[in-house]
Structure formats: C-alpha cells, structure tokens
Amino acid sequence: MLLFDRILPIVLLVAAVGALFASVVVVRQQHVAVVERFGRFNRVLRPGLNLLVPVVETAHDVSLMTQDLHLDYDAKTKDNVTIGLEVAIQYRVDQEPCADVRESGIYKSVYTLADPVGQIKDYFADALRSQIPTRDLETVFSEKDAIASAIGEDVKEKMVGYGYAIVTTLITSIKLPAxxxxxxxxxxxxxxxxxxxxxxxxxxxxxxxxxxxxxxxxxxxxxxxxxxxxxxxxxxxxxxxxxxxxSGLSSNEANMLLMFTQRLGMLEKFAEKGSSTLLIPEDLGSTDVMAQVMAAIEAERRDGGKA
The missing domain is CATH 1.20.5 (Single alpha-helices involved in coiled-coils or other helix-helix interfaces)
Known part of the structure; x- marks a missing residue:
C-alpha cells in the first residue's frame, strides 16, 4: 500500500504532462487546421501555437499552398484526328473570406470531396472533349491558349463549389499520330x-x-x-x-578609186588581225580599177612633163 501511494502521484504527473503535450498543436505557415470535437466540425486554427482539449478534440491539417497538377488527355478533332494533350493545372484551396466558416473553401475542401484531384481530372477531361471536337487540327494549334482559358473557366466554376480555386490552366503539349x-x-x-x-x-x-x-x-x-x-x-x-x-578625175573614176582604196584598207586590217581567211570579190579583176588608176597617174605625169 505504501508503494502504491508513492507510485500513483508519479503516474498522474506523467499522464498530466503527456496530456498537456498532446493538446498542443503547431500550425505551419500557409496551412490551417480544422478542429473536430467528438467527430464534428468545431473551428479552424490559424498558423502558430494552438491548444486542443485532450481526447475530446482532433485536428486535420489543410494546405493553402498552390498545387501543381500535370494530366494527359486524348481527344478527337473536328477533322477526325485523335490527338494527345498535356495539360498543366495550378489549383489551391479557396481562401475567400466568408461570414459563415461552413461556407468557406477550407470547410468545403475537407467535407465535400474525398478525391479532389480525381474530380479535377474528370472535369477537365469533360471540358476538353467539349472544346476539341468543335475545331479542326489547325485551329486547335492556333487557338491553344483560348482553349486552355475556356476549359479553365469552365472547371473553375464547378470546383469552387468544392472549395477549390483553379489558378492557371495551360496546354503545354499537343501530340499527333506519327x-x-x-x-x-x-x-x-x-x-x-x-x-x-x-x-x-x-x-x-x-x-x-x-x-x-x-x-x-x-x-x-x-x-x-x-x-x-x-x-x-x-x-x-x-x-x-x-x-x-x-585633181581632174571624173566622178565615176573618183568613185572607183575610193572603192579600190577601201578594199585595200580592208585587206590591210585582215593582215593586221592575222586572219587565215581572205574573202576576195569575184569582180575585183573585171573592174580594171588598177588599170584606170595607173592610167590616171600616167596622164598626170605627162601633163606635168609638158608643163
């Protein structure tokens, strides 16, 4: 009995210290904690040091950071080409302030969806398959950003009811059959x-x-x-x-003399150029130009001698 009386205070002290530490919750920056009391929602804890009622209350961590999700989809274009699409999605828990905490994104993200990623994937698949079949292949490439914006807005409206906000949607790649x-x-x-x-x-x-x-x-x-x-x-x-x-020559004789000198000039040019071919008119001898020229020269000499 004496031993039991000595051990009991120690046991109670250890239990009290353990309960004290179990009731302390540290919430990290960009996180919150949803507190349940006997399994029912009670309150939301903000970043910092927080206390819980031991055994009675439990806390569930909720990240407020933006999440990055990469998904692959197949879709058929208007001109019947099956293409592969890589979509990059950024999403986070909606942090818009609300008068009633049960209407906030934090509350909805915990209590409305068991698999938010799977739901986002399904919504985007449905949105893509309603956008791609209305466009041919060339238009899909030229309007890639417009398609991403359209499906992002469509899914954003649906996911906000589950407490999630779609931040950015990008179509990062379009794959074609070989x-x-x-x-x-x-x-x-x-x-x-x-x-x-x-x-x-x-x-x-x-x-x-x-x-x-x-x-x-x-x-x-x-x-x-x-x-x-x-x-x-x-x-x-x-x-x-x-x-x-x-000089006393007639016009006809003068013309014949000029023709003769021109022919001589042409022959001289042929000789200067070293041509091996020489063209001679057939009537060169019949014109008797040389005889007439010599006769004219001889007549000139006689006239000069008489003088």
Missing amino acids: DVQASMNRIITTANDRVSATNEAEAAKARSVIAAQADAESMKIQGEGIAQQRIAIAEGLARSLSTIQE
Whole structure:
C-alpha cells in the first residue's frame, strides 16, 4: 500500500504532462487546421501555437499552398484526328473570406470531396472533349491558349463549389499520330519550297528585266555610235570625192578609186588581225580599177612633163 501511494502521484504527473503535450498543436505557415470535437466540425486554427482539449478534440491539417497538377488527355478533332494533350493545372484551396466558416473553401475542401484531384481530372477531361471536337487540327494549334482559358473557366466554376480555386490552366503539349505528323511536315516543306521557288522566279525575272534594260540601253548607245560613225564616213567620203575630182578625175573614176582604196584598207586590217581567211570579190579583176588608176597617174605625169 505504501508503494502504491508513492507510485500513483508519479503516474498522474506523467499522464498530466503527456496530456498537456498532446493538446498542443503547431500550425505551419500557409496551412490551417480544422478542429473536430467528438467527430464534428468545431473551428479552424490559424498558423502558430494552438491548444486542443485532450481526447475530446482532433485536428486535420489543410494546405493553402498552390498545387501543381500535370494530366494527359486524348481527344478527337473536328477533322477526325485523335490527338494527345498535356495539360498543366495550378489549383489551391479557396481562401475567400466568408461570414459563415461552413461556407468557406477550407470547410468545403475537407467535407465535400474525398478525391479532389480525381474530380479535377474528370472535369477537365469533360471540358476538353467539349472544346476539341468543335475545331479542326489547325485551329486547335492556333487557338491553344483560348482553349486552355475556356476549359479553365469552365472547371473553375464547378470546383469552387468544392472549395477549390483553379489558378492557371495551360496546354503545354499537343501530340499527333506519327502519320499525321509526317503529313504536316510534308505540307510545311512543300509550302516552304513553293515560297522559295516563287522568290527565285521573282529574282530571275528581275535579273532578266535589268539585263534587257541594259541591253536596250547598250544597243541604243551602239546605234547612236554607228550613226555618228556613218555620218563621219559620209562626210569623209564627200571630202575625199571633192579632193579627187579637183585633181581632174571624173566622178565615176573618183568613185572607183575610193572603192579600190577601201578594199585595200580592208585587206590591210585582215593582215593586221592575222586572219587565215581572205574573202576576195569575184569582180575585183573585171573592174580594171588598177588599170584606170595607173592610167590616171600616167596622164598626170605627162601633163606635168609638158608643163
């Protein structure tokens, strides 16, 4: 009996200390604790040191931090192409203040859904499969952000009733079947080749126009040069004929003498250029130009001797 009297106070002291420590709850930052008393909701504890009634009360931790969720879905487009979608979702417990704590996001997140992630996944699958079939493949790619925004708003309205807020929704990847991907690559390659060919054709056209303009300008200049050259030749011939006629030769003889000298000049140019081919008119001998020239020279000499 004496031993029992000594041990009992120690046991009671240990039980009291244990009960004291069991009734202390430390709630972390960005968390809250939902307190139940005999299994029924009682209150919400904020971050810091909190006390519970031992045995009577229990606390459930609730994170207020934003959660990141990555999900994969399959959907069929309007043009009957099955695509894979990777969706990134950020969500958290709704923290909008409410007059009645039982209407708050914290209360609903604990007591309305057993599997919030599974529910979010199902809602997004339903929203995606109502958006994708109304668009063809090209539109899905061009309106990816609009689709993500639309499904995010749709699921947000539904999840707020369960105490969760959808923060951000992103479609991070669109996967295509291998044959569709190959076809799209060929289409893009063909389009690029068409653009390249068009550019090359335009460049070739521009070069041709420039070259034609340059040729026309060159021919114009050459024509002007030839015309000037012919004028100069004509003037020179006129002066030569006048000079020859003053020497006493007739017009016919003067013309024949000029033709003869021109032929000699042509032969001289052939010799200077080292040409191996020489063209001689058939009537060069029949014109008897050389005889007439020599006769004219001989007549000049006789007239000079008489003088």
